[in-house]
Amino acid sequence: MTVDVTVVGGGISGFACARAVRDAGGTARVIDRGRRPGGRLASRTIDGRAVDIGASYFVVGDDERFARVVADWEARGIARPWTDTFSAFDADGTETRKSGPMRWAAPAGSRSLVLDLADGIDLESGREVEHVGPHRVDGKDAGEVVLAMPEPQARRLGHGIPLAPQDWEPVIAVVLRWEERRWPADLHGAFVNGDPHVSFIADDGDRRGDGAPVLVVHTAGDAARGFLDDAAAVIAPVAAATRRLLGIDAEPVSTHAHRWTFARPVHVTGEPFFRSPGLSLCGDAWGESPAVRTAWASGDALGRALAAS
Numbered sequence: 001m002t003v004d005v006t007v008v009g010g011g012i013s014g015f016a017c018a019r020a021v022r023d024a025g026g027t028a029r030v031i032d033r034g035r036r037p038g039g040r041l042a043s044r045t046i047d048g049r050a051v052d053i054g055a056s057y058f059v060v061g062d063d064e065r066f067a068r069v070v071a072d073w074e075a076r077g078i079a080r081p082w083t084d085t086f087s088a089f090d091a092d093g094t095e096t097r098k099s100g101p102m103r104w105a106a107p108a109g110s111r112s113l114v115l116d117l118a119d120g121i122d123l124e125s126g127r128e129v130e131h132v133g134p135h136r137v138d139g140k141d142a143g144e145v146v147l148a149m150p151e152p153q154a155r156r157l158g159h160g161i162p163l164a165p166q167d168w169e170p171v172i173a174v175v176l177r178w179e180e181r182r183w184p185a186d187l188h189g190a191f192v193n194g195d196p197h198v199s200f201i202a203d204d205g206d207r208r209g210d211g212a213p214v215l216v217v218h219t220a221g222d223a224a225r226g227f228l229d230d231a232a233a234v235i236a237p238v239a240a241a242t243r244r245l246l247g248i249d250a251e252p253v254s255t256h257a258h259r260w261t262f263a264r265p266v267h268v269t270g271e272p273f274f275r276s277p278g279l280s281l282c283g284d285a286w287g288e289s290p291a292v293r294t295a296w297a298s299g300d301a302l303g304r305a306l307a308a309s
């Protein structure tokens with residue numbers, strides 16, 4: 001008998017899970033509440049251009065299975081190596097350059113990575129699931145049910161999930177667009193330490209490769225929490241801090257704020273996924289660090305485990 005899986009959550013972990021099930025000969029469908037899938041790998045069209053408002057980049061890491069997926073994306077032009085060097089600003093504004101692992105980006109926007117994984121998978125978009133239980137989704141038989149989403153979102157769907165509650169942190173992503181580029185070409189991105197409003201600045205035109213004069217700025221934790229009920233109000237202090245740090249002498253011509261209530265887990269579990277009969281969980285809290293590669297690996301591992309059961 002082959003396994004039949006219903007995945008609730010159309011982010012990267014949900015599709016990694018569905019593909020692993022399908023590749024092992026099982027059947028899988030994905031339900032997502034968004035008009036388009038992607039989850040936190042989100043690109044939003046602003047002033048006619050897709051801007052990455054979720055994950056800034058991804059790192060391949062040492063998972064050979066994920067490395068093969070990324071190599072295939074690179075060969076087909078869906079992902080590209082972006083940079084291994086970012087700036088880091090100290091509290092007094094001092095800038096240093098820091099090298100690390102290669103960070104990858106998607107020329108068509110990060111959502112395109114998930115859309116590629118979704119290709120050929122049975123998907124129902126625009127449906128908000130309200131209740132799940134073992135083998136049940138909204139009161140109907142659903143085979144093995146997988147919740148591929150942050151734990152606080154999963155918890156809302158079922159009272160019987162035998163799992164300790166997890167703490168998650170918010171982030172507000174602020175898009176700032178100018179008429180022309182007004183910062184150094186080799187900025188790529190910058191970690192910001194000690195600023196009350198800004199934690200990371202990404203050069204969206206640089207990572208996407210089209211040179212658009214757009215920055216995406218992620219708020220520092222306290223600012224995200226403080227402005228969660230009125231995300232637009234954080235734009236002014238974020239724009240001011242960004243201009244000061246990068247020496248930009250003009251106001252942006254267009255701005256946008258996107259609120260991520262559950263941006264990242266405060267702690268990761270270290271386990272690859274959560275499994276109980278008929279109802280399992282995967283996502284970026286399941287692994288070594290909350291990241292795109294972790295979410296993919298968690299979904300892939302759960303899908304293979306379900307198919308093998």
Ligand SMILES: Cc1cc2nc3c(=O)[nH]c(=O)nc-3n(C[C@H](O)[C@H](O)[C@H](O)COP(=O)(O)OP(=O)(O)OC[C@H]3O[C@@H](n4cnc5c(N)ncnc54)[C@H](O)[C@@H]3O)c2cc1C
Nearest residue numbers: 009011012013033039040055056057129283284291292295
């Ligand atoms: C601002 C920000 C910056 C980040 N930066 C980085 C970075 O630089 N590098 C990195 O590696 N990672 C980064 N991340 C983390 C990365 O985006 C995530 O690890 C990854 O995208 C998680 O994928 P997922 O599939 O586990 O969850 P998600 O992408 O959250 O997918 C969950 C899905 O479930 C759906 N859903 C929820 N409830 C329901 C329901 N009731 N019914 C139907 N569907 C539902 C949602 O619509 C969503 O599509 C960042 C995240 C954020 C928010």
